[in-house]
Each structure stands twice: as C-alpha cells, then as structure tokens.
Amino acid sequence: MNLKQLSEQLGLSQTTVSRALNGYPEVSESTRIRVQLAAAQGxxxxxxxxxxxxxxxAMSIGHVVPLAHQHDVVNPIFAEFVAGASQIYKQNGYELTLTIAETRNEEAIYRNMAAKCAVDGVIVHSPKRVEPRLALLKEIGLPYVVHGRVSDSKTAYNWIDTNNRRAFKQATQLLIDLGHSDIALINGDESLNFAWLRRLGFEDAMRENGLAINPTFMASAELTETFGYLTAESLLKKAHRPSAFIASSYVVALGIRRAIGRAGLQMGKDLSVIIHDDELSYFDNGGAVPQFTATRSSVREAGMLTASMxxxxxxxxxxxxxxxxxxSRLTVGLSTGPAPARN
Amino acid sequence: MNLKQLSEQLGLSQTTVSRALNGYPEVSESTRIRVQLAAAQGxxxxxxxxxxxxxxxAMSIGHVVPLAHQHDVVNPIFAEFVAGASQIYKQNGYELTLTIAETRNEEAIYRNMAAKCAVDGVIVHSPKRVEPRLALLKEIGLPYVVHGRVSDSKTAYNWIDTNNRRAFKQATQLLIDLGHSDIALINGDESLNFAWLRRLGFEDAMRENGLAINPTFMASAELTETFGYLTAESLLKKAHRPSAFIASSYVVALGIRRAIGRAGLQMGKDLSVIIHDDELSYFDNGGAVPQFTATRSSVREAGMLTASMxxxxxxxxxxxxxxxxxxSRLTVGLSTGPAPARN
DNA sequence: AAAACTATCCAAAGCGCCTTGGATTTTTAT
DNA sequence: ATAAAAATCCAAGGCGCTTTGGATAGTTTT
Incomplete structure (x- = not known):
C-alpha cells in the first residue's frame, strides 16, 4: 500500500492525503480523520x-563502534548504551544504523556514511585522548555527539560524559578516609580518555592527601577478568603490597576478588576493593546487598541523553x-573496610 | 556530488555514468576507467x-534485539554476534538497522519495518521454544534467518544454531566419566529454546547412564553472576549436595566459583564446574590456561554465517x-576433576 | 451584489538514482 | 560496397514521497 493507492481509494489527491497524515493545516478535520482511518486500516x-x-x-543515526585494537573486543558498555539511545530514536521516528569498525577503516566509514546520505548524524563511541575523528566529522559536516570527551580539542563540541575524574577522586578519598594509603589502580586502556580521567582523579586524591603515587601500583589494559586476576595476584605477592584496589569495571574486579581469595585473604577485611559500575544489567552487583562498593552511573541513561542531544x-x-x-553515585557495599594495621 | 553533477563534469549522460560504475557491459572500457577515476576523485x-x-x-538488514522481560537486560551475546554479521554486511554493501524491542512491541516493530521498506530482511535473535515471530514474518513476507531454533515449527525455516543439546550432553558425559553422578545444571531461562535444548542434552546423558535426574539440582533464570552465586550457595548447603555443576555461561560460573570459595571448597578438586563459553572476547577464560573446562563455540562466527545465509x-x-x-569444541581446563569419594 | 478573504483541495515538479527502449556509430559478414 | 551485427551512448520514465503554486468553492466584508 503506497500513497497513490491510498489516495485513489479515498478519491483524494496524493497531496491532500500526505498533508492530512503529516498534520498540515490545509486540510479539513473531517477529511483528516477519514484519511487517518483509511491509512491505519490499510x-x-x-x-x-x-x-x-x-x-x-535520512532519518537514521549512525553508531560506529570501534573494535578494540588489541583483541577485537566489542566494549560491553556499548549494548547498554545503545539500548538507551534506541528508545529515543524510536520516539522520534529515527532508525539506528550500526557499524562495527576497525580503527584503520574508521575514516573511510564516516566519509562513506556521509557521502551516501545514509545518516543524519553520528554518535562517537570510545573517544581517545587524542581524537582525530572530531576534525574529520567537522570537515565533512556531519552532526555528532561524543559519548565521553577528548583531551585535545580547542573548540567546543557536543559531548555527554560521566564525571570520571570526580568519581575516582571520590572513591580514592573514601579509601583514604578508611585509613588506606597503599592503593592500587587497575584501570582501562589509558589511551582512551575515560581511563585517563579516572587516573587523574585517583592522582588528585592521593596528591591532596599528601600520599605518594606508586607507579608499580597502577596497571592499565583491556578490562578483562583475567587482567584483574593476574595484576592483583602479582601485586599481592609483593612484600609491600597494596591494601586497597580501585577497579575500572565490575569484570576486572571479579578477577581481583579471585586473586584475593586465592591468596587466602578476605575482601572487605584484609583488602578493600572499590569499583566503577556502569550498571550493566546482567551484572547486578549482588542485588539488594551490593557486593562491591562502587561509584555508579547508568550507561543506559547516558545513551538516552546523548541521543536526545x-x-x-x-x-x-x-x-x-x-x-x-x-x-555518579557512591554506594557502599561489602568490599570496603578500614585499613588493617601494618606490621 | 551527485550523479547529475558527475555526468555533466564528464560530458556523459547519467545513464552511461551509472552503467560504468555498476559494471554493465554496454560501456567501453576506456570510458569506464575515466568514469571510475572521476568518481573516486570527486x-x-x-x-x-x-x-x-x-x-x-533497502540495502539494510534489521536486527531486532529483545530486551529480556525480567530485568530489561540486553543479552551480552548480541554485541559479539553483531560484530560478525556486520562484517558480512559491509562486504556486500548492506547496512545494519538495529532495534531494541520490548516483547510487547515486537509485532508492531516488524510490521513497521516491513511496511516502511526499511530493511530487506531480518535476523531473529533469542528465539523462544514457542516463537510466534516466525509466522508473523512469513505472513508479512520478510526474509529472515533465526539465530537458534524453535521447538514449535512444522515447516522449514532458515536457521543457524550451535548444537546446544549435544554440547551439554557431551559436557555431562565428561563429568559422568569422571565419576560424578550428582550434577547440577545452572541454566538460562528455559522458555528460550537454547536453554531448553541444553537441558535436554543434560538429561540425555543422565538417562543414558542410568542416573537419576534430580529436579532440585536444576535451576533456570537470567544468567547473572548473582544467580550463579545464590543457586550454588544454597545447593552446597544441602546435606546431599552436588559434586559438579554445569553452567550455561561464563558469567554464571563466576558466581558458582565464588560460592565454592565461600564454602571453603576448591574448584577442580572438591567440586567440578563445566561451562558453555560463547567466546565473548572480554571474557577470555584465563588465556592460555583455561580456567574453566568448557564447550566453546564462537558467537562471532555464527553471526557471520547467519548474515551470509x-x-x-x-x-x-x-x-x-x-x-x-x-x-562446539570441548576444552578441558582447571575446573574439572574426578569426583571425590562420598563418605 | 461585488470584492476580498478563507478554507479546501489538486496538478505537477522535484529528490537522485536505475533502467527501458531507442539512436548512433563502429565493426564484421556477405 | 552494402547489409547485418555489435558496440556505445542517450533521453526519458519511474521508484514513492513532499512541496510549491495555483484553482475552486464557500464566507465574510463593504
């Protein structure tokens, strides 16, 4: 059923039918209703x-999700973010065009999208500290919003971000208030801006409290369970070991918890752990009683806001x-406690 | 730059330019090259x-990802699957239109997509045992392939699935061969067909080996870490407890491992665990030395095959x-071992 | 009652591409 | 050299929609 058929069936012109359906005023209310009825029925x-x-x-928004260079990983954040954005698109009659991109193809992908007129705008995922995509998008004149920020932009651009720096500063401060001073940061890939900001927040708190920043207590890589385990394991073997961990994700914290258990220690007593939790719903952080003390922020909500913008x-x-x-909100769970006395 | 401009610039008709670019034979090789050059340059x-x-x-394929009804969860499988499919689409000039759907909207979404001519076909994700979507898609004449199968179809349809039943039978058999007879199955939501088939595979092996199927040793829900933990914890408290677990996902197995640790037991010795691993790349199952014995199958590969089909x-x-x-391939890791002697 | 609006509708021209059905030129066959 | 065939190109129509610029009928104003 197309417009021509519908208009013939109604004995009206295509113009009138189109206008009736699109809410233009040049059509009487009675025929509008008649048209709407016929359209719905057909x-x-x-x-x-x-x-x-x-x-x-195009009535479509492009999401270009980068594959992490190291292991071809799709960031698990992304599904949740898209679930939020998708809702907004639906409400506004937009579609969502998804592309998974390897970094080396990225420029071609954006240029292609724009030249084909396949999308009206794009969401920039996983921004790095230095982000050539912004200049590119500006050059080709494609509207965009960044989920996150970049460190190298001199001009204003559209972005939505969680306050990673403040969240990690706050988390670090909590540990310091509990008496911890040997704190390890298990962070994401610090060429990504979110991880970089988290590191800065961590360092802010340490510095403001006059604590030394120990480079051997900081690790940065793709946030897998294994990464958390191996890093924590090797740190716990040290003579001078950390008494607390800050982890950049729930998954990596599961690995840390495993290492703590393996070392015969108890989380929340011998060692404190605090995480940033993106509220990925299939990791519910223990339900009513949060396993992990966490700074929480909803990725889905960020997706909705970004799409609206x-x-x-x-x-x-x-x-x-x-x-x-x-x-983000700081929620205290079972994984933190006062620093044990040093001997 | 559009076709008209390009053809004017070349002093050719739009017809010729279009044909030159689309590989039709009615154009001389010399002009074809000339056209291609100008097109690339412009x-x-x-x-x-x-x-x-x-x-x-439409040159686009629709992916309709259902939100799990219970907690608004986006299945983590899906990102990895889409990464595979996306690659095939790119190779063939197709785009990927993504929709996140709540179950109650689903029918409207499919009808809408088809009526708008927004997609040429769809991938059906997360099929249930009883799946009304197949009849719907047939009715509206939209080509589709199911990732998975359904239990209630009398007619042929397009599908790609991993042999869940065989994988779980094989996994169960491995445990039985190791001397286990009290085996617990921590499964996904069994209204979803993949989980149902896994259960059947489990029961196949138990039955063929003359072992009793203990309904209290079977649980089925959304595959979260917490679900794994709580279920395992309560099973381990029983006087007559299982000596082995089969888990439907890596995430749920992390919860089981935690419960085992909490109970002061050792995984791979006191208790065996075997999982189905979808090779989600951010769970690398311990890298070189697999933490968990697992039946493995690549979701990304399934995505590629489904898209091609x-x-x-x-x-x-x-x-x-x-x-x-x-x-799927059975890989023996550290989480399984011979059943300890009963006392 | 004529003039000036209003309300209601329509014909037709695009949007940028592909494709049918020639038209023109070149090559091959007779 | 001429007819037939092949190679090369083009004009124009159509895909289904929106939108501009009238046209017509009904109301109000003078």
Missing part, C-alpha cells in the same frame, strides 16, 4: 526511502555545541 | 536512499530454507 506506512529522498533527511542538534544546525557532565 | 557515492527507491531494495535468501527468494548446526 496499514499504510510511508516508504522510508522515498520519504528520505524527498525530504533530504544529537537529535536536537540535527533539528537546529545553528545551535551552539552542548555538553553535559553526569555525576 | 568522492562520489550514490545516494543510498535514491538508490533504494530506484531499485526497490540471509543475504543469500534475499538474493534468491525462491531458495529452499537453509539451516546449519555448528558443533
């Missing part, structure tokens, strides 16, 4: 490609770049 | 919407439904 839906061609809007920018291209910094 | 890419309108093909069906709508059953 299950008429405008052909999206024809509509796009006529209006010049992008649609706003698309609707009004003259708009000044927007940004939004989301605070 | 960064010309046909407008996807116009192309779709003219050809009647769908494109084939779209190219040739008369094709008889295809199917493919992928076998």
């Amino acid at each position: 299950n008429y839906r405008p052909n999206s490609r024809a509509m796009s061609l006529a209006t010049g809007r 992008l649609l706003k920018q698309i609707d009004d291209p003259g708009l000044f770049p927007q940004s939004s910094l989301l605070e | 960064n010309y890419r046909p407008n996807s919407r116009a192309m779709s309108l003219a050809t009647g093909r 769908l494109l084939k069906q779209i190219d040739d709508p008369g094709l008889f439904p295809q199917s493919s059953l992928l076998e």
